[in-house]
Amino acid sequence: MTTRARRRSRSAVARRRLFAAVLALLLAVGAVVTAFGPLRRQFERALLPLEYAAIIREQARAKGLDPALVAAVIYEESKFQDRTSHAGARGLMQITPATARFIAARSGGSRFVLSDLSSPPVNIAYGCWYLRYLIRRYGGNETLAIAAYNAGHTNVDRWLRRAGGPQQFDPNVDIPFPETRDYVRDVARRRQQYRRLYAAELGL
Incomplete structure (x- = not known):
């Protein structure tokens, strides 16, 4: 493999890793939002109660x-x-x-x-x-x-x-x-x- 080909291969691997990292981050953020959405609502309701x-x-x-x-x-x-x-x-x-x-x-x-x-x-x-x-x-x-x-x-x-x-x-x-x-x-x-x-x- 030529030097240029090796550089292209490493660049492609780096892009794939970056894409995977960004995707993992987005999935993690989505999981946090999904998990904490109801908790945020409960917190807001605790601050603003409703009775009767x-x-x-x-x-x-x-x-x-x-x-x-x-x-x-x-x-x-x-x-x-x-x-x-x-x-x-x-x-x-x-x-x-x-x-x-x-x-x-x-x-x-x-x-x-x-x-x-x-x-x-x-x-x-x-x-x-x-x-x-x-x-x-x-x-x-x-x-x-x-x-x-x-x-x-x-x-x-x-x-x-x-x-x-x-x-x-x-x-x-x-x-x-x-x-x-x-x-x-x-x-x-x-x-x-x-x-x-x-x-x-x-x-x-």
Whole structure:
């Protein structure tokens, strides 16, 4: 074999070895992705829990809401914990007694009892009713409704007037409260995450 032929042979062997190494690397990466894909999903679900999925599905369906939106609001409000805020808001969806009395009177429910707000079915039912009420109040504009859920409709109405109406309203500019700006953004992001991670549980 000539020197040139030997060089060509060695070059061919080197190319085959390189190809085999690249192929092995790709197969290894594929195996890792396959193995760790479910683990990543489990990790994401651990960071973003979902509880009371059946109640959320039922109430969202009854009120014409996206279950993922309801789950996102609950997460941002209470992280699915039965809490009482410094302002007196209670339960999973952080409803104040005054708002609960308003909901009970408007929804034709029985006489409001403060302890009811610690009941997940009641709290989620009230929160979904109020969320639907706000969405309708703002002509289907969910961004305005979510802002009002956090800051109150009186504030949102004032911001709308300053902005010149819903069409001109920019939540990044026209919401003066940093907490509410973050809340609107975070609810929107969590909503998409819940849709991706819990589609089956939420009936999506």
